[in-house]
Amino acid sequence: MKTRTEDNTLFITDFTELNTTNAMWLQDLVRQSLVQAHKIIELDLSKVRFLDSNGISALISIHKTMCKRGGKIRLFGPTPAVSQILQLLSLNEVFEIINP
């Protein structure tokens, strides 16, 4: 996973799964990288082919953190597999989703 900041947005990129094993890493990474100026976290899901319920939990946890700061989470280019899961769990309306 890699992070970069542009304006008020923290970008997290370069990962192919969000599952039980790396969900905790993602949350740690956000905790370490997040600064006051960040209002948006954008996760690049364009290469993610597997998302399980623990990965979802991590997304919800980050979403709640950002809401408390008056910010938000944005999901960029989810693959069909990931889109299906978000839809199944009725989360496609909770997160801002960008389909390029």
Add this chain to the structure above:
Amino acid sequence: MTDVVTPHTNQIGAQFLSLDFKCDLRESREVSRCMRQFLAAVPLPEDDLHAWELMVTEAANNAAEYATEMGRQLPNRLEVFCREREIEVRLTDHTTGFDMPAQAELPSIDSEKGRGLFLIQSLADEVEYLRGRAENCMVIRKKRPAPAAGAPAGTTPAVDVGSRFIGDEQTLQAMTEELASCYENLSAIFRFSSALNQPQPTEEFAATWMLELLAIVEADWYVLRLADPGGKELRLSASSLPGNLDFALSLSADASATISVELRAARSRQDVWFDASAPLMLGDPLSHLVRHSNGLAHPIFAEGVLVGVLTVGRLSTDAPFKAGQVNVIQTFADFLGIQISNARFRAEHLQAQLMARELQIASNLQRSLLPEKLPQMPGFGVAGYYHSARQVGGDFYDAIAVDGQGLLLVIADVMGKGVPAAMFATIFRSHLHARLDLVKRPGEFLTWLNRSLFSDLDRMEMFITAQLVYVDPATRRFQVAGAGHCPLLMTSPGGSPIEVGNTGFPLGIMLDTRYSEEVRDLSADARLLLFTDGVTDTENAGDEMLGTEGLKQNLQLIVNRRCNAAQTVQEMAIMLQTFQGKEPATDDQAFLALASE
């Protein structure tokens, strides 16, 4: 995540996969990847591969996350069966298990937990969770997509399957065992189901099928106890144990309920397990016979009502039943519950039919006793009324013309209901008609009737109340004698009803009773009303009885309108029906009216 899965056994063929893996979240993900590779070779389309990968990850994560301390030391097992039309995956865990909801609910948006089972149920066609003592098994099934037209089928036909497995004896053996086990279970259950409709005695049925069950689940013994219909105790129905268990276990709350494993299962309405860690208690009746056993006591319910308890065990403490075997035991027990419940229902239904038939017979008897047409005398009219309560009783009335001159009025009530009461009413009637020479002396007639009927009535502990009235039109007098019966009412238009006739003992109480008679004059427009206590005992919606006073008032109102006998009876019947409203009559109602005309 680069660790390679470390299965203890790893059998991969095109149709069957079995993997044992460590109870660990990381391995859970690896095992789902491994399964994906296997399924990709079947082959399956990407959507299905992704669904299976996610379902197995979720199931394996739960198995790792909720494993018991001892369970963590044991490997979890994944088995994949590729069938022609569906894929079945079984994941065996060592958690304490959970109650599988029919459809898991989606947690609130904010919740960070509780989506795993929802995902599995949403993506699968069928999900079962079989619970055992030491292990549980989640069974997930999903249909395979139909092959595109013209394309070769995804699964090779059975002949090819065999050829592809030559050389992998282990896989073939595992498949054979699996198939044999499925076949045994299925065929036994089919035989069991077809036997459900056979009119066999339940006990014999249970004993036969429990022996089949022992063989299928590799158990050593069983005890089946059934709850009595009142649900007060568990009684032995069948057992494979040699010792004496033929005594009842009380289901009432007392200390023994916490000792007996069978009672604990019945009281808690849950399976109760016993093994080395939770052995049968010393006071448990089973502990004398199978102290060192492991197994379970399973309560059997039919429509929520406890039907019995089935206890099944093995004579060792270190070979617990597998989740699949526990499922077979539970399924058999539940089938049995339905069978027992049906048998009881049939018995009750038969009893109800017999009772209905008995009432029909009694009702027919009752009707046959009542005179079709009452004799009339010059200057007098006679009319009768009879209304049967829900249960037929023994009310009876008659009017007999004597020598073309006098008239004997009879009213009687046999104590009791149903066929016995109707039978005695018949006997009473035949006795009555046997001694018409006594009609002019009703007291003597009752004395004779009492003597004649006493032994039969006494033996049956029944009695009859009766009233005989002989009316002589020539003298315009009547003689009345009563045996425990309510006095008749006499009145005339503008008058006031008076009670006539003494009561005395009913027939069948004292052998030597002598009945006296009373003689009264009949005025030019006199009315007599003979009735049974069902008339005065009639209740309205407010549970108030009509009573003798109520009857007198209503009778007088009718008589004041100068009704003849038939009209009086008709008006009285309407009055009774109006009074009781929709309340069902609890006793027969009968009355007989005589009017000077």
